[in-house]
Amino acid sequence: MKRLLLPLGALALLTFGWSRFQQNPADDKPNDNTNWGEYLGGPDRNHYSALSQITPDNVNTLKVAWTYAARDSGQIQANPIIVDGVLYGVTPTVQVFALDAATGKEIWKVGDPLKAWHSTSRGVTYWQSGDESRILYTVGPLLYAIDAKNGKPILSFGENGHADLHEGLGQAASDKFIISNTPGTLFDDLIVMPVRVSEDVGGAPGYIRAFNVRTGKLAWTFRTIPYPNEYGYNTWPKEAYRDPAIGAANNWSGMAVDRRRGILYVPTGSAAYDFYGGNRIGQNLFANCLLALDVRTGKRLWHFQAVHHDVWDRDFPAPPNLITVTQNGKKIDAVAQVTKAGFVYVFDRVTGKPLFPIKEVPVPKSDIPGEVTWPTQPVPQKPAPFARQTMTEADINPHSDDRDSLKTVLRSVGKRFFEPISKRGSLMFPGTDGGAEWGGAAADPDGILYVNANDVPWIFTMIDAPKNDELAHLSPGQRVYTQNCIGCHGPERKGNARSGYPSLVDIGQRRDRPYVTQIVSNGKGMMPGFTTLSAEQKQALIAFLFGEEKQEVGRSAAVANVKQPYLPYKVTGYNKFQDSKGYPAIAPPWGTLNAIDLNTGEYLWKIPLGEDKALKAKGIRNTGTENYGGPVITASGVLFIAATKDEKFRAFDKKTGKLLWETDLPAAGFATPATYQAGGKQYVVIACGGAKLGAKKGNQYVAFALP
Secondary structure (H helix, E strand, O other): OOOOOOOOHHHHHHHHOHHHHHOOOOOOOOOOOOOEOOHHHOOOOOOEEOOOOOOOOOHHHOEEEEEEEOOOOOOOOOOOEEEOOEEEEEOOOOOEEEEEOOOOOEEEEEOOHHHOOOEOOOOOEEEEEOOEEEEEEEEOOEEEEEEOOOOOEOOOOEEOOEEEOOOOOOHHHOOOOEEOOOOOEEEOOEEEEOOEEOOOOOOOEOOEEEEEOOOOOEEEEEOOOOOOOOOOHHHOOOOHHHOOOOEEOOOOOOOEEEOOOOEEEEEOOOEEOOOOOOOOOOOOOOOOEEEEEEOOOOOEEEEEEOOOOOOOOOOOOOOOEEEEEEEOOEEEEEEEEEOOOOOEEEEEOOOOOEOOOEEEEEOOOOOOOOOOOOOEEEEEOOOOOOOOOOOOHHHEOOOOOOHHHHHHHHHHOEOOOOOOOOOOOEEEOOEOOEOOOOOOOEEOOOOEEEEEEEOOOEEEOEEEOOOHHHHOOOOHHHHHHHHHOHHHHOOOOOOEHHHOEOOOOOHHHOOOHHHHHHHHHHEEEOEEOOOOOOHHHHHHHHHHHOOOOOOOOOOOHHHHOOOOOOOOEEEOOOEEOEOOOOOEOEOOOOEEEEEEEOOOOEEEEEEEOOOOHHHHHOOOOOOOOOEOOOOEEEOOOEEEEOOEOOOEEEEEEOOOOOEEEEEEOOOOOOOOOEEEEEOOEEEEEEEEEEOOOOOOEEEEEEEEEOO
16 A cells, blocks of 8 residues: 655645745734634634733632623533623533623523533634624534624524534435534634544545635535545545545534645544444545645545544544744744644645654554454654553553552553454544543743643454444344444443443433433434434334333334444444542553643653542542543643633643642533633633543533632
């Protein structure tokens, strides 16, 4: 198989034309220092604010300035935006609201909590042209535009105020699951939308698409699973783009844009199915790539693939950071991308040339019949990984009561670097939630990157997928369950609550049929909806889950004989490697916060992030915790972050990592905070929804300010 050398920066420049950059000298529109006008603080996604009223010397005097409580409760992953004294955010059920940013008083709210969409949302996009301003947000597969002043729909946008995110994916994907959790990226009158698709067999393709902000019409499409005669087509089997079993290679985590140069930076995820690629032999461009696209047209400029033929679910988990670094006395505009594996890749923003060496490292072969893993994977030689990469018996959690059992498990599974998933079980470390995760990294103008990380191992095991003749004896509902649900919830429907997969045993005693039917159709949280199931299939599945299915010999052919894309293998589920009390099997810290100088590739500091309350009460400190949501950096030198299971909000000295202040939140803040100025006062606000990692549910936004 022909091997591609990546990235192809020099070729991209010849194609794009250096003169193009010279013809567009306008600088990025900066956020006003008082505003937090875009997702993660700006188009560079650097989580950075030039505000300096709150300093390392006075941050310990912060007090609650206001709170805002939603009617609904649950995960709030939103990074709110603040423009001209108005804060825009979302509730757990994706109601969009506007608040007075100085008082927290509600100005308007749209959405119906009684018709709740149970996907999580990370916020909204604000667009302005002259006196007109719009909020763009998603509910399910629809992109909505509303008036930022009053929340009323813009009926001229799309069809009566909304555009369908299926647009541009092709007729075969018209009924497949697709939503967007992450705000879109703006350039002039374009918004480029991240999307989530199913990661199982039969998922929709994850093409990158731009829509017109004024009209809602599709502007351009970049196909991440290439068509014939398109670059990258030969890295897949012939006509892979037409194979109903192959999908994804999508951007779900968000993008960054260099508006002065007109370059969009798009990190993509793995191809579906995530853990077996015997039907997609090859390198699989443009899955697992950092793509540099002409934002006006969607044309590829350069790319880098971080995982070849991914069978580990190693999506790029967060937007890249657009930074400026100094090497050999020369300032270089760069793009830095953090990964689930704990790597940081750094490139020249224009050419795609790596700023630190990247080595193709030999990795193990898969022993699953039909699977052909790629022989090497690209590993950056600098910076060093910010998450641990391997686990030995010496790394077993010293605080666990069942260390011998953990050692036995560890001895039984494969644990090499880039260990392919096998039938005996394979250790994935860091796990599928990172390393880095969707909260992303912060960066300051000095070229320092600040990234929080998870250090928790997971174990994946491959099994033979049931064949049609093996399913023939099952009832219609059990057949649907076995084909679609068993991988996460298990054959006995017990799930794995510690890993985030609830039990479905006796679900009828906890939820009514309309609620469960809605979740099956639309999804909930990070669970995809099964939009391709027929009404009869859904009815059969619900009857099975509620213990009401009649066990009859005769059954509906529409249910029993449904044809779905088939692969011979699947994993048993997403299982964290834990001890009997639910603690990670590895020694702490289980969560860290890292400061990396990307001028040199060296670490400035690394500290545990968070405390396990029960272990802390026993005198066991600095354990760190799993964490979701990123940090914020200010010009005065303060780093703010929540993210941890222990329900704390903390401030650190960005130069040293010293803890300056911490406070209790009403629920865990699994989100990235925002900081802004209103009425002459600097505020920092965090969404507190909890509901992950066993944390209690919350429903508040909490803003802090100096007394």
